[in-house]
Amino acid sequence: MSSPAATSPTIGVFDSGFGGLTVLRALIDRMPQARFAFLGDTARLPYGSKSRRTIARYAAESAQFLVREQGAEFLVIACNTASALALDAIQDAVSVPVLGVIDPGASAARAASRTGDVLVIATDATVQSRAYAAACRAQGLRALEKACPLLVPLVEEGWIDSTVPNGKVTADVIRIYLAELTADAAAAGLNPDVLVLGCTHYPLLRPMLEAAVPAGIRVIDSAQAAAEAAAQSINERLCESGERLADVAPSPQLRCFATDSVEKFERLGSRFLGQLVGKVELVDLGG
Amino acid sequence: MSSPAATSPTIGVFDSGFGGLTVLRALIDRMPQARFAFLGDTARLPYGSKSRRTIARYAAESAQFLVREQGAEFLVIACNTASALALDAIQDAVSVPVLGVIDPGASAARAASRTGDVLVIATDATVQSRAYAAACRAQGLRALEKACPLLVPLVEEGWIDSTVPNGKVTADVIRIYLAELTADAAAAGLNPDVLVLGCTHYPLLRPMLEAAVPAGIRVIDSAQAAAEAAAQSINERLCESGERLADVAPSPQLRCFATDSVEKFERLGSRFLGQLVGKVELVDLGG
Numbered sequence: 001m002s003s004p005a006a007t008s009p010t011i012g013v014f015d016s017g018f019g020g021l022t023v024l025r026a027l028i029d030r031m032p033q034a035r036f037a038f039l040g041d042t043a044r045l046p047y048g049s050k051s052r053r054t055i056a057r058y059a060a061e062s063a064q065f066l067v068r069e070q071g072a073e074f075l076v077i078a079c080n081t082a083s084a085l086a087l088d089a090i091q092d093a094v095s096v097p098v099l100g101v102i103d104p105g106a107s108a109a110r111a112a113s114r115t116g117d118v119l120v121i122a123t124d125a126t127v128q129s130r131a132y133a134a135a136c137r138a139q140g141l142r143a144l145e146k147a148c149p150l151l152v153p154l155v156e157e158g159w160i161d162s163t164v165p166n167g168k169v170t171a172d173v174i175r176i177y178l179a180e181l182t183a184d185a186a187a188a189g190l191n192p193d194v195l196v197l198g199c200t201h202y203p204l205l206r207p208m209l210e211a212a213v214p215a216g217i218r219v220i221d222s223a224q225a226a227a228e229a230a231a232q233s234i235n236e237r238l239c240e241s242g243e244r245l246a247d248v249a250p251s252p253q254l255r256c257f258a259t260d261s262v263e264k265f266e267r268l269g270s271r272f273l274g275q276l277v278g279k280v281e282l283v284d285l286g287g
Numbered sequence: 288m289s290s291p292a293a294t295s296p297t298i299g300v301f302d303s304g305f306g307g308l309t310v311l312r313a314l315i316d317r318m319p320q321a322r323f324a325f326l327g328d329t330a331r332l333p334y335g336s337k338s339r340r341t342i343a344r345y346a347a348e349s350a351q352f353l354v355r356e357q358g359a360e361f362l363v364i365a366c367n368t369a370s371a372l373a374l375d376a377i378q379d380a381v382s383v384p385v386l387g388v389i390d391p392g393a394s395a396a397r398a399a400s401r402t403g404d405v406l407v408i409a410t411d412a413t414v415q416s417r418a419y420a421a422a423c424r425a426q427g428l429r430a431l432e433k434a435c436p437l438l439v440p441l442v443e444e445g446w447i448d449s450t451v452p453n454g455k456v457t458a459d460v461i462r463i464y465l466a467e468l469t470a471d472a473a474a475a476g477l478n479p480d481v482l483v484l485g486c487t488h489y490p491l492l493r494p495m496l497e498a499a500v501p502a503g504i505r506v507i508d509s510a511q512a513a514a515e516a517a518a519q520s521i522n523e524r525l526c527e528s529g530e531r532l533a534d535v536a537p538s539p540q541l542r543c544f545a546t547d548s549v550e551k552f553e554r555l556g557s558r559f560l561g562q563l564v565g566k567v568e569l570v571d572l573g574g
Binding site: 043046050051149150153154156157165166168169172173176260 | 330333337338436437440441443444452453455456459460463547
């Protein structure tokens with residue numbers, strides 16, 4: 001039997017903005033031997049205020065760019081809104097495997113919860129989509145969701161260090177949101193032992209969130225869960241086709257694309273990626 | 288000489304979202320005998336992340352809706368981004384007088400300042416446009432601008448009462464922003480005595496802002512300044528054409544339109560308008 005051929009598959013990662021760089025970061029940690037192409041559809045964000053049909057069109061166009069023009073062999077939808085509203089449309093638009101962030105988040109919550117009751121914090125748009133509630137229900141979990149619209153702008157301001165005054169503001173905001181959420185959970189007769197971070201910006205607040213959750217509640221990060229599920233799926237597919245991940249990282253390992261606001265992406269992206277994003281290339285996907 | 292004929296002109300008020308309802312509120316206070324048609328282009332917000340050309344097209348389409356379909360005889364652009372980037376395009380697109388919020392804000396700052404040095408707080412997009420700095424310079428003022436991106440989401444969360452814990456967070460955020468701004472002003476050798484509120488959301492924070500500014504700094508609200516300028520201009524035009532405002536308010540006095548997110552508009556709009564916005568009508572201006 002011949003030994004498996006070494007390969008560096010290209011993984012396409014898509015978000016409406018650049019928050020999905022936290023998912024990319026978790027993917028690179030797990031598969032440093034893969035190539036990555038990241039697209040932020042920054043010209044058309046926020047997806048959250050748009051109709052399902054419009055979001056599906058934008059997401060399908062973005063997915064096709066990653067597959068057809070960047071050669072992605074696997075797609076990770078690192079955007080909660082697109083995962084919630086457009087996963088089917090993306091799967092219809094391309095012929096490669098597609099993974100969103102919501103089902104992996106719900107599966108990780110299922111694995112971590114003993115009571116079966118979970119809390120989910122996310123943006124207003126994600127909560128309104130009810131996608132986490134549905135995914136958790138499919139796992140036999142009861143989920144209570146809360147929109148926390150201040151957390152994304154606080155992360156984008158960089159107020160994420162609780163030892164300085166502006167970070168203390170963020171800690172206060174987190175305390176207020178979590179107090180409201182746990183009070184609502186108690187009123188609903190739930191006994192939650194898991195908090196799911198249902199937004200790709202929230203991993204940057206993980207230390208503050210872990211410090212603020214009541215004892216006995218574990219924090220589950222959808223970005224980590226999605227990266228874990230993607231790595232497992234990619235390794236299985238390589239194994240089935242008689243291949244294996246190369247031993248060394250390809251060069252270049254990463255190309256980043258955006259449809260607008262390249263400057264903001266370059267300025268803030270490194271904080272999300274945990275390394276320099278480098279030059280972000282502008283692409284035009286049309287109106 | 289015959290006495291002037293009583294009339295209730297229709298004033299069109301336009302914003303990318305519904306923050307401009309604070310301008311509408313100030314207009315209704317000054318001209319309760321006029322009719323108003325308000326359009327929030329909520330489907331295509333935020334304008335701030337889009338190109339000047341795209342913003343100009345959106346704003347021109349919105350202005351034409353108010354003039355052609357709602358019969359507006361005067362337009363107030365209650366949107367800082369559109370005022371900064373698209374006032375010329377709007378004036379080219381319609382044949383009625385058009386007034387933005389930035390020039391009235393700068394004129395009011397000129398009237399209020401003795402030192403000639405003014406501070407401006409606004410959204411990231413408005414600050415990046417440099418429109419207030421240019422308008423202030425044209426008035427002989429030196430202006431220092433600061434983007435305060437957390438204030439809009441804090442207002443939209445309703446965290447605007449400083450006597451409760453969530454409002455204390457907003458007061459902390461305001462203190463941090465103003466401390467940074469006044470330190471930057473001191474470092475630049477400025478001696479400011481005016482703070483211009485360059486965002487239509489900020490009037491809801493006026494009590495907190497007035498409590499937080501250093502002694503000797505007056506707060507100037509662009510929404511109030513624009514309403515004042517509009518009322519003066521409309522009265523002059525009526526006078527020239529031998530008309531005067533009617534003695535009683537027309538019924539209905541106000542129609543509100545939005546291109547999307549009617550629910551959020553109805554839910555949050557009353558807070559900005561200071562009275563119920565009532566039923567918001569959905570309009571389609573195309574992609």
